[in-house]
Amino acid sequence: MTPAARLAAAAGILDEILSGAPAERVLTNWARGARYAGSKDRAAVRDHVYDALRRRRSLAWVGGGETGRGLMLGALRLAGNDPATLMTGEGHALPPPAPGEQGRHLADAPLGTRLDMPDWLLPRLQESLGDDLEAACRTLTQRAPVTLRANLHKGTREEAARALLAEGIGTEEDPHVKTALQVVAGATKIAQSNAFRSGVVELQDAASQAAVLRLPLRDGDRVLDYCAGGGGKTLTMGARADLALFAHDADPRRMADLPPRASRAGLGVGLLSDPAARAPYDLVLVDAPCSGSGTWRRTPDAKWRLTPERLADLCTLQDRILDAAQPLVAPSRMPCLRHLLDPARGVRRPSRRVHGPSSRLGGRGSSQPPATT
Numbered sequence: 001m002t003p004a005a006r007l008a009a010a011a012g013i014l015d016e017i018l019s020g021a022p023a024e025r026v027l028t029n030w031a032r033g034a035r036y037a038g039s040k041d042r043a044a045v046r047d048h049v050y051d052a053l054r055r056r057r058s059l060a061w062v063g064g065g066e067t068g069r070g071l072m073l074g075a076l077r078l079a080g081n082d083p084a085t086l087m088t089g090e091g092h093a094l095p096p097p098a099p100g101e102q103g104r105h106l107a108d109a110p111l112g113t114r115l116d117m118p119d120w121l122l123p124r125l126q127e128s129l130g131d132d133l134e135a136a137c138r139t140l141t142q143r144a145p146v147t148l149r150a151n152l153h154k155g156t157r158e159e160a161a162r163a164l165l166a167e168g169i170g171t172e173e174d175p176h177v178k179t180a181l182q183v184v185a186g187a188t189k190i191a192q193s194n195a196f197r198s199g200v201v202e203l204q205d206a207a208s209q210a211a212v213l214r215l216p217l218r219d220g221d222r223v224l225d226y227c228a229g230g231g232g233k234t235l236t237m238g239a240r241a242d243l244a245l246f247a248h249d250a251d252p253r254r255m256a257d258l259p260p261r262a263s264r265a266g267l268g269v270g271l272l273s274d275p276a277a278r279a280p281y282d283l284v285l286v287d288a289p290c291s292g293s294g295t296w297r298r299t300p301d302a303k304w305r306l307t308p309e310r311l312a313d314l315c316t317l318q319d320r321i322l323d324a325a326q327p328l329v330a331p332s333r334m335p336c337l338r339h340l341l342d343p344a345r346g347v348r349r350p351s352r353r354v355h356g357p358s359s360r361l362g363g364r365g366s367s368q369p370p371a372t373t
């Protein structure tokens with residue numbers, strides 16, 4: 001496919017997504033039908049689509065309309081390209097820009113458009129993030145890096161990086177998170193690499209790793225991951241100390257991958273349908289369902305689907321889960337958790353943050369920065 005044809009394909013796909021279809025499904029259907037498209041074409045079209053969804057408001061403003069074509073026009077203009085060079089109307093290219101498609105300067109746009117955020121969300125994010133608002137919103141308009149966690153249960157981060165490099169996967173150490181390796185080359189080789197298959201590394205965003213690094217885990221602790229899902233944080237806890245590790249999820253099917261992942265990582269995890277029966281625990285991690293804002297770089301259409309009503313429902317659900325989980329913590333461990341969470345104010349109800357609790361300790365805790373699992 002020519003660059004112009006890729007752009008036209010992305011515009012068509014975006015039109016379907018903008019009319020409400022899930023991005024992944026539309027892309028998969030397109031790929032199935034586009035037998036002429038090679039792997040590089042598919043990757044390029046996918047990048048066009050996801051880049052545009054992350055910056056949907058700003059591109060529409062600059063491109064002159066919230067349509068697939070408008071977003072592609074906006075993307076070309078903001079990248080400093082003359083749209084007429086790719087929108088020629090020839091072959092599979094989109095028709096040239098019409099006089100009515102001038103678009104506007106981004107500097108003249110309202111804040112929500114410049115920051116690519118829904119208007120209703122801005123005041124809440126402002127309250128939650130303060131001076132970091134603009135930087136956080138801008139980060140969410142960029143692609144997410146691929147990050148690995150070195151499994152300290154199996155070796156050091158340096159050893160993991162060397163093992164990866166030997167298999168053609170280049171990484172850089174994250175300066176803020178001592179277990180995190182950011183992949184800078186060979187990301188497509190990870191799933192088949194020995195380092196991954198033997199549990200030396202796991203895929204996990206740095207923020208999720210950082211959340212677990214803050215937990216007061218001690219060798220011998222009985223620890224419950226109350227909303228374990230696929231077990232990303234369960235395994236991260238297990239790599240930090242020698243624990244009696246338990247996992248629970250209201251939807252047990254979400255834990256289906258946990259046993260094989262645990263065995264790869266060299267850890268034992270007990271899956272519990274009734275965690276109260278095995279209480280008390282020294283620590284209960286509650287990684288409750290949240291807005292998912294930490295994943296908006298990877299699932300940008302979710303940013304535009306979140307509503308005030310959905311957010312309110314999530315806060316209610318989080319409260320319910322916290323109320324159920326807190327009694328499972330051994331009373332003897334609560335003072336330690338109180339001190340860790342908020343030395344000045346003691347344990348408190350979670351604040352109503354937009355990006356919700358990525359993790360909370362012992363049922364009451366402080367919010368984490370946007371994070372993925």
Ligand SMILES: C[S@@+](CC[C@H](N)C(=O)[O-])C[C@H]1O[C@@H](n2cnc3c(N)ncnc32)[C@H](O)[C@@H]1O
Pocket residue numbers: 226227228229230231232233234248249250251254287288289290321373
């Ligand atoms: C943010 S995800 C957890 C991700 C996981 N901790 C990880 O690191 O991979 C939230 C999980 O909470 C589960 N959940 C929802 N309601 C729940 C409830 N009432 N009790 C326990 N788990 C619940 C969901 O099924 C979902 O798997």
